[in-house]
Amino acid sequence: MTVSKRTGYFGKSIKRVEDPRLIKGIATYVDDLRLAGTLHTMILRSPYAHAKILSIQTGAAAALEGVVGVFTGTDINPNCGLLPCAAEAPDLKSPKHTVLANGRVYYVGHPVAVVVAADRYAARDALDLIEVDYDSLPVVSDPEKALQDGSPLTHPELGTNVAFTWSVASGDLDAEFAKADRIIKQRMVHQRLTPMAIEPRGCVASYNAGDGALTLWTSTQIPHLIRTLLPGMIGIPENRIRIVAPEVGGGFGSKLNLYVEEALCSHLSMRLKAPIKWIESRRENAMATIHGRDQVGEYEIAVKKNGTILAIRAKTIADIGSYLQLLTPAIPTLTGLMLPGCYKMNAIRMDVTGVYTHKMSTDAYRGAGRPEASYAIERIMDLVAADLGLDRIKLRLKHFPKPDKFPFHTASGLTYDSGNYRATLKKAQKLASWDTLLKRQAKERKSGKLFGVGVSTYVEICALGPSKMMAAGGWEWGCVRIEMSGKVTAITGVTPHGQGQETSFAQIVADHLGVPMEDIVVCRGDTSVAHYGRDTYGSRATALGGTALIMCIDKIVAKARQLAAHLLRAKVEDVVFRDGQFLVKGAPKTNIGWATLAQEAYLAKNLPANFEPGLEASSFFEPTNCTYPFGTHIVAVEVDRSTGEVKIRDYVAVDDCGHQVNPLLVEGQVQGGIAHSLGQALFERTVYDEEGQLLTGEFMDYPLPRAKDIPDYVMGSTVTPSPSNPMGIKGVGEAGTIGATPAIANAVMDALAPLGIRHLDLPLLPEKIWRAINDR
């Protein structure tokens, strides 16, 4: 592979090509679509967490002017398949996940009926006229209580609240625990979170009866996976379904799903022969779009007096809510696999029990299982250091595998591709002026302040992943076409929704073809254009999607070389490709560029024998391994003794995501990720009461981080290329969210340490801290 030196886009902070339409307000999000004859839907949702539906009266609603129809489960469910879950667990018990409630509701927000009307106002008014008679049933909303004898059952027909159990185990755990000088124990609650993309979900379905074909525009991260899964629900074959992810206003995993509304609108469009639109309200987004995290873990760590960590034993309860969404059972397994973090140890065991409760499903929210792991292991490192009176940095350094020990086999059975954990730690310490920072802390403490310094040295799993470990293929697809004009169209199977691959992929393609970026258009997100793909999640897009494009270019260059040789009357072996030109060895003036080659390739009047016209290639890239980005975050905080409020004073982030295509975009991903962490660490939490009522259904009750909450960052990076893909990219979409939460938590706990406070669960709300200070 020759990469053009002349263009040199790779590694440059180039401003994004997608931005002009966004800053001018002329981009098209799903709610911006205006299809003639569109009917609007509103969904009536259950106000109860568990109830029997005795009756639904739709007459008055249906009679309202402008209303086209009102449908309930009885009308819809016999015509629609069940919502699928793609993840597996050996003993998984799944309730039947119908599109609308089937005589019973299992969470607040459960769709009960749908109104279709000429406009959204009529639909909204009609909702109020539907009368539902509920008989409320016993509710279980706490996963630990759900496991107790006599607990109400989420789905009585399953006979248990246990959805599945799963374990990861390796090494001789009992022997390691027997060797230990001490067993350190800690319980940690990983609170439930709401992803809250600023654009709620929404979709428009349009069925063309003539072709028997359906187009679904939906605010999703995964148009291709939806195209694979939707046929089973609505009875149209995959090759008559087109899914379009238009401009998508943020996902963070919450749009990595197939939702009932997507099937419902598709079905209604087929049934009513009209385009059907559904746009989620914020309240619906909070109650009926997946939540994240929600695990309770009991951790036991076997240690020697000198600090050597021998083994970790963990028991985790994962609250999965009332239904399985697309990947629900897979999320806590990622926690188990990543629990060892970047540390050597001899044995590990984590047992997960997935538990049904009367709440919205949990699934992949930014980090998806890994933030739980990084938080647990990084808290564990600090707890071990504190309990044994050791230095937390030395303790970490002692357990890092050295760079020459990679590929490194973890206690949980993963193979980390490459790493230099010491390097990021040292760099972060330098940027944080570590020694001065500790002196400053000592001074602040002396003056009576609660000043804490926290560190996290995290590792995560990205570029998911080899197909063997994925539910539905872990490859990625791409297609590159040199158009007749010499312009280039690059089509990717990944589906960016803010990450900027229209830019970073143009950089990659431009360099590899030796053409200006301006000549390249990157297409994504429409299954009729990007024929195949596995979409965007798990920080996979650039590493995998980018590589698929390079594979296409390799094929095109090989083909173009033959054509060039023919046109230049040279031997193929004598033709070299450099900086966008094919030249004859020893006669550099004899050359030919893409524009001429493309014209000849498509005019097809003067081609070598047996040469297929055109200059286009597509490729599937199947990675050999995942990638394992890592880094060190250092945070200094001050806790206000009188209010319990936490103020972040310093923030240093050093991340290693391998080679960076566009450092400006990497920085944006890291900063955005840290903001999610900041919310998780300090104030975000999704709350249901005992009755399963959602108390955090609006931004008022579920505050997101705001500009004033954000500290000034000092950011740095190191580069340890990944051997898992030819560009050496690791991925960075979730790094901030995985690395920052434990750093902030460790800093706050360090601030409170002089008061003898050992551990507080997140979020570290002022009230919780104030109580901890005052209840001593």
Next chain:
Amino acid sequence: MLLVHFLRDTCVLTGTHVGCETTLCGACTVLMEGKAVKSCTVLAVQADGSEITTIEGVAHNGDLHPLQQSFWECHALQCGYCTPGMILTGIDLLRNNPKPTREEIAHGLEGNLCRCTGYSHIIDAIESAAQKISKERQRA
């Protein structure tokens, strides 16, 4: 009818976005008589006779407004959904305070949520736009 629905559905100016309809996210921010307002809390009739500027009207004769330029240069947007509201809030902010500190900018963005960027680049962008505008003024 809410002003935001009037703008989006009647005028088909869909650059003004809806993120909450409860005055909490700022995605629907527009300028009414030059002042930033959340168009999900203004009724269309209340705006009758007022001059409304939406994101579509911010660029002049095809030239990007300094705030638009800076948002682009500083990578102050990812998914872009909050961006129109951020830019219009930024315009109002700089009108009232042409040389804001970072803290003042953060304070001025109190009513605008972004879930993607983590705000740092947005603050950078407003800071850099302030410089651009003051340079332009000096030149004029």
